[in-house]
């Protein structure tokens with residue numbers, strides 16, 4: 001396990017969902033941005049560094065059927081899965097470092113709230129951009 005994932009796993013192991021400084025009850029701005037992109041309900045949407053965010057809950061409620069959440073921390077994704085319950089089975093949960101992840105498919109919407117800015121090394125930012133280019137469908 002990398003130092004990075006250990007760090008984030010510890011954060012999610014020691015703090016409850018609502019105790020982290022970035023917690024939001026309803027991800028209003030993200031939802032507005034996604035709606036503005038106007039994807040149909042079958043569009044593939046990925047939340048990069050989604051952690052335990054409630055964005056995926058809202059998207060499931062809105063009827064989106066092809067959702068993925070990627071995060072370094074298995075603890076974060078487990079917390080989201082527990083909260084969502086059986087409906088979580090419809091989501092693709094990806095435990096990976098976005099800078100080394102090998103996307104297996106393309107996505108129509110790439111969402112990132114407060115993950116990219118942790119990449120303080122220019123090589124990590126370049127690796128992120130490379131994945132973004134590879135994984136985003138034309139017009140995404």
Ligand SMILES: C[S@@+](CC[C@H](N)C(=O)[O-])C[C@H]1O[C@@H](n2cnc3c(N)ncnc32)[C@H](O)[C@@H]1O
Nearest residue numbers: 008049050051053071072073097098113114115
């Ligand atoms: C500040 S939290 C934001 C979580 C979520 N996007 C939200 O809005 O609630 C940053 C998240 O990015 C994840 N993260 C940080 N670096 C990452 C990386 N290199 N690859 C994947 N996830 C990463 C962390 O595990 C954490 O869940």
